Amino acid sequence: MLDQQALEATIGIGGTVIGDVLKLSAPRADLRVTVDGFEIIPFMGLTSWAAFRKGPRQTTLMGDIVLLEDEVGAAVSAAIEAGLYVTALHNHFLRDQPSVMFMHIEATADEATLGRGVRRILEAISAVRHAHPVAPALKEVASDLDNKRLEDVVGATGELKDGVFKFTLGRPDVPVICSRCGGLEINSAMGYNTWAAFQGTRERAAVCGDFAMLELEVAPVIRELRAGGIEVVAVHNHMFFEEPRVVFLHYWGVGKAADLAAVFRRALDTQKYAQTGGRCC
Template sequence: MKKVADMLDAKRIESITGLKGQTTGDVLKLSVPRKEVRVTLDGFEIIPFMGLTSWVAFRQGPHHVTLMGDIVVLEDEIEPAMAAAIKAELYVTALHNHFVREQPRAMFMHIEGTADETALAKGAHGIFDAIKTARQKHPVDAAAANVNSKLDAQLLEKVIEHKGESKDGVLKFVLGRPTTPLVCTRCGDLNIDAAMGYNTWAAFQGTDERAAVCGDVAMLENEVNAVIRELQTGKIEVVAVHNHMFFESPRAVFLHYWGIGDAQQLARTFKSALNTQKASAV
């Protein structure tokens, strides 16, 4: 049992950031859907629940609090967001794409830090405020509130063997990797779980006959080639392979993908890629 002094002060973090968080276990996650930005790709709307939501997660470690996050930035938001992160002494652990051909261009800035929770919360607030200021100077079209999807959710859940969450016309699956623990060595070997960003996910929209899927696969190094092979065999594009964090053990590699086609076939390809991870030798 953790002492009260060793637990996060969620109300203080929420007050500093101006955001309402969601608690999963001992992780506090704050999300910022990019509702003010409309992003389209191959005729599909990439709404916030489809993969256009910024987030930061806080977890109490042995000595300090650790923050990890993924921040959605348009091209003109990159410099001010990164400057705010560096000013707050947060690590910018990655800046990369999650999609290809999207309009306008959306990039993703991953951040990480271990410090006093007040300092971390102020840092997160500074990043979000910098993005807000940049966007107010040059407004763009707002995202659609939802997408019109007609998917057989139960059938896709049966294929993937996991329960999905339906929201705003998108069916989303989020899978952790509890059998392959990940720790942050700089954070006192703090466990990095699904709520902190160590997860695989898939988001579907459209119809059973023509759906779009996008997502992220969390992999160990020896799993990368097999996952790529399965996705390409199933005609799903691999659009990025990269890191999301620093100081993790074992090494975690993340792969982003995009596919259009029969919904069940897309789900089967995704599931096949996951199965290759189980078969890969450590």
């Protein structure tokens, strides 16, 4: 069983237990980021997190760290020096002001080593920002969305926070294990999920998010998003040693909220089609 109190004390932030996963989140409330006139507040996709799960032998860590460009070097060095894998470094947005990057981390070791590693990364980021402060994020954004209609279109339950309405969808239909972690299953709480976050009004909303896809699902998801006018902004891995291989895709769209939700739903549906043997391309 994970020692939640010790990990929280080491890292310096509180966590939430989701099943047998301890997830610690650090919203980047110190950064004000905009895209196409929309405020990207933490719940819209600017929250660093680290998730811990006890495996057959040791504990596995997976996480995603939000970085401004001037924080990247210090954060990458801190992760590597702490013995963590940097498994991805990429964007989530286009035209974001200032430009934001996302660094994924992974490791399997004892809890104390993993906790110290995450702490070193956060301290490295804090040192950069202390030397060069920037404008903080807004606490919330104005919202005039029909959340019930969005739920009906997507076919799932969303969560409203700070003016942002978000769907987080796991993929229990496709189990993924970490071959280097003693066969530990990687679940939604550890970052293996698809999500969509909406803000704005019914007539002019923004959506951003991430698709978790098998390789044969990538082309049809991209095709459906582009057909619906949603931008594909990044395609990449998040993890190492996963079986089967999982590809992640980030997207951004602006339009009528219900229309954006319908495109998201159609892209989800293409994944089901690909799994039944439908041709992707």
